[in-house]
Amino acid sequence: MLILKLISKLVKLLRSSAAPFQIAGGFIFGMMLGFIGFKTLLAAPVIVCILVLNVNLASVIFAIVLFRFIAYLIDPFIHSLGYFILADVEPLRSFWTTLYTTKIVPYTRFNNTVVMGSLIISIVLLIPLYIAVKKFIIAYKQKYEPRIQRWKIIQMLRGSALVRWFNRVKNLAG
Numbered sequence: 001m002l003i004l005k006l007i008s009k010l011v012k013l014l015r016s017s018a019a020p021f022q023i024a025g026g027f028i029f030g031m032m033l034g035f036i037g038f039k040t041l042l043a044a045p046v047i048v049c050i051l052v053l054n055v056n057l058a059s060v061i062f063a064i065v066l067f068r069f070i071a072y073l074i075d076p077f078i079h080s081l082g083y084f085i086l087a088d089v090e091p092l093r094s095f096w097t098t099l100y101t102t103k104i105v106p107y108t109r110f111n112n113t114v115v116m117g118s119l120i121i122s123i124v125l126l127i128p129l130y131i132a133v134k135k136f137i138i139a140y141k142q143k144y145e146p147r148i149q150r151w152k153i154i155q156m157l158r159g160s161a162l163v164r165w166f167n168r169v170k171n172l173a174g
Contacts, residue, residue, distance in 0.1 A: 010062060014140055018056040024134035026055035028126055030063025035071050035078075035118040041107040042119060071118060082117030 016023070032046050050060055071078065086096060099105045109115045 012058065014137070014145070016056065016058065018059075020134045020137040020141070022054055022056045023059045023137050024130050025053060026050070026057060026059030027063045027133045028130045029055060030060040031067045031125060031129060032122040033060070034064045034067025035122045036115065037068075037118070040109040040112075040115055041104070042109070042115065075114065078117035078121065079113050080117070081120055082113030082115065085116050085120060086111065086113060 029046055029050050033043055036042050036046070049055075050057070085092065087093075096111065100111055110119070
């Protein structure tokens with residue numbers, strides 16, 4: 001059932017009138033929150049960016065759900081990466097110690113291997129994912145959406161009595 005809801009949200013997102021940069025921006029912020037989680041101070045600047053910048057909230061929610069699932073699947077890798085950055089990179093040890101002795105930075109939970117690994121993955125994926133999602137949205141709206149709208153199954157669904165009734169109810173609700 002979760003997969004059907006995700007597919008439904010993806011279709012709504014692709015058909016929305018939001019600009020590609022808004023969808024891509026929301027997607028990368030959702031990716032960061034999906035990987036990092038909400039139980040750390042690192043989520044606060046991301047949430048502020050979501051609230052201040054003009055991003056699509058549906059893409060944020062979709063990306064959070066998607067990347068929480070991906071983070072769950074690759075958790076051992078995330079832990080290993082975080083452990084490597086925090087413990088095995090000798091030149092950074094004094095830097096981590098200095099950060100940990102400050103007043104606010106420990107609340108970011110950067111010293112947790114999973115949080116650090118998630119942060120590193122989020123930073124590495126930030127720009128490539130933004131560019132890829134933006135290009136995908138542009139290509140979908142220009143090339144694929146008109147083709148999909150011509151599919152017989154889509155035309156049959158649009159013409160069905162149930163869909164017409166649903167649209168009437170939706171229009172009544174505002």
